Amino acid sequence: MIKSLISPNKINMPKKIQKLSKTRNYTLKTNDRHHVPLPTGKYQKIGCRDLMIGLSRKSGILTRIYYPAKTNSGKQYEMNPFLWPNWLPHEFYTQGYADVANIRSQFMFSMANKIRKKNVFIPAVPNARPHPLPDGQKYPIIIFSHGLGSCRTTYSAICCELASQGFVVAALEHRDNSACLTFYPKRPTYSFKNSNPDFFNQTGDQVDADDEVDFGDEIDDPNYVPPKALTALTHIPHLELAWIRFRYVSVFRADDDVLAFRKKQINQRVRECTRALDLMEALNAGYEIDNLLDPGYNYREFENMLDMERISLMGHSFGGATVLMAGAAELRFKTIIALDPWMFPIKDEALDLIPQPVSMIFSENLSKMPNTKLINDWIRSNDNNDDDNNKDDRQAIIINGSNHLQQSDIPYVFSAFNRIFNTFSWRNRINPIMVHDLTTNLAIQFIGKHLDIPIDDRINQYVDEQRKRRLRPLIKLKK
Template sequence: MLRCRSLIHRHVGRQAQKSSPKPPLVTYKVAMGSYSSVQFCGIPQGKGPHTVGCTDLMSDHTIQGSFLRLFYPCVDGEEYEEAVWIPKREYYLGLADTLKLNRTIVDFIFSYYFGSVKCPAKMNAPFKPGDKYPLVIFSHGLGAFRTLYSAICIGLASQGIVVAAVEHRDESASATFYLRERSSADSCENDVDCEALEEVWLYNKSPKPGADEFPLRFEQVQKRADECLQALDLMLDINAGKPVTNALSSNFDWSLLKDSIDDQKAAVAGHSFGAATAIKALGRDSRFRCGVALDAWMYSLRDEIFSTIHQPVLFVNSEKFQWVDNVLLMKKMDSTRVERKMITIKGSVHQSFPDFTFLTGYLIGKIFKLKGEIDPYVGMDLIINVTLAFLQRHLGLQKDFNQWDPLIEGEGEFVIPGTNLDLPPRHTQASK
């Protein structure tokens, strides 16, 4: 029984709120060469003052290297195209496996509906130097991958935050890949277009039927935390001016990041299994000054981890996903010495955090439970704004994000302090 699917599971599809204007409807040209008749609003633009760029980095072609998509303030320029949202069809196959659906059918449907969807970030646009930006390492949920939280990452980057969205290689992603040298049997001596390295794909691993799920998830969260720390090391090395080896073909100039990241202002965040990963990473590395756990799935964490975490943590929960035992694990992190906060977004569901909620209409959203009762654009604004307020408070940012401080306290039309669930009496007070 998986409680953290970051893809097409669990949620009620209905719009309810009217307080946030939506971008115009878009008709996307699909990969098969015709135009999809399906219209949807699309992944939202960032609302901050910065144009957002993104680029992919594979620091080593082997499975030991870091693999991430970086979102960052960029130099504006019309010559840079927006990034493809799902960059390779193998991700569709991984989504099919994760959902236990037929690969051919899912490949067709996803290619048709999402094959040419782009996110509002300019691929490989030059980094915008001249400031010291805070850094957030972001961890995706089970069955997701590095691009499926583009709305959150773009929203933060538009406000002047560098976000490194890690793609995990612990077999918790729906799909990911690394590169290996071609064997002699596969050599391409007579093919001038042949690449020396070939892709090796890894797909989501599930426990065997009837087996205890905990050992697998416990092992994965260790690996995931390692990858977050590795990404932090990599980004700080880049900031220090160390040369970058990228196994992926790219003309991005990494030297522009030198001295552009504030190494004293790093945080870690994630959704679902990624939120548990963020908590695990906090306990492993004090360079992370605070953490944001979005609709955390706490299953993989043992109790002893909680006593090792000394940084502030914000829990942002959906109304429909959480259950009492899971919230009680979050409450074990309550502290009188350091700020621990929990809020719940009314009308939200687990899929209010990834991007699919923006890319389906009412009917599909209802069938696949991708939408909650809250308008997805209103929900995303709340997620981004409360995160920004918490980062300003605990990273010492000199911004105006404190305008959203009431959200941290659960004050506002669409938020409540603590949880909507009925907890045992001694746990009923919201996290302080």
């Protein structure tokens, strides 16, 4: 039997790392560099790599992979913050977040930009080599789907923590006009080799940018003003790239046109989740793939290192709804973690079609919304099931005092904005780092239980300690 991870009983963790997991650095600053929360798992060195596959917006994918990274043999890993990447993938992503907030005037953009902390970093080393495992052991996989107005780095704290616990995480950047900003290759300036798997074959895949229609054009909105054009990407000389802007549509609109728009978006998102899984299979098999962002990429670096039997989905908000739909569509996914799932895009879908174990982790403010009625009915129906073995397959937990944005990196980057956000709910106050710890530990505990993955005993201990104080079920079920 293939083992995933290393049994925590055999881990001789340095005292420094043990202490780090118990006492957080709440200043989020190391060597004068601001950063998102540091990972606390066994693997303290995290690597990250961007992969862009396919010469089309609709059939290719863009993802960032977070993974345990190799350290120097015989030496304890020492953090080097000067190797860490900036939280913003590109300077134009600042404008992307402004588009999400529907900020169009230069004055308001300048004011919003002053609120943002400058140069926040992600505690990971770009393009580091993966940490090798003993024979017979492989890394389980998590495919992560971001929320509305986010991107592949918006949940870097969660992704780094999961990687430090021994997971390989593929954080997608969706191209359905729901990301704050993203891009795709119009066309290469020189030809690439064809990839081995059919799903990455470039033949017939190239579509001219003029034929790549934005999502949302079918919505009749007389007040909509398209965002100002951005200059072209120029830092990748072998590709001609095109930006994909965020399409602002109020989340409070629920007319038929908007529902059709959201369904179109979520269908594209589900396809991208499946293609991300295809990519992980190709990496594990050692297939020759073309990473358009790095023509010299060593496509065999993850060969035989990924556990293709232990694959989970995780997503936040719109991403939470996405992973529920993706689980129903693709049985290769084995467990699902939905953070504050936004159910509007799938309100007419049958959740009973989802066969995988599902854990939903809610912030307190979103748990009070009508959004949760469909979930309540779904969980109650499972509780009425006569099969006691399946009663733990569906759970919905509320983190008391938390808000929707605290399940992302936003509180660490836009800390002033987060304080303003909290003024509208003074009684719902909890440190965002605690929300981060509860979210990741609940997810790891659930995945470990259902996929038979050994996890650190401290995770179970932490969750048990917080269950009475900070956690409660979404609905009370019969005993």
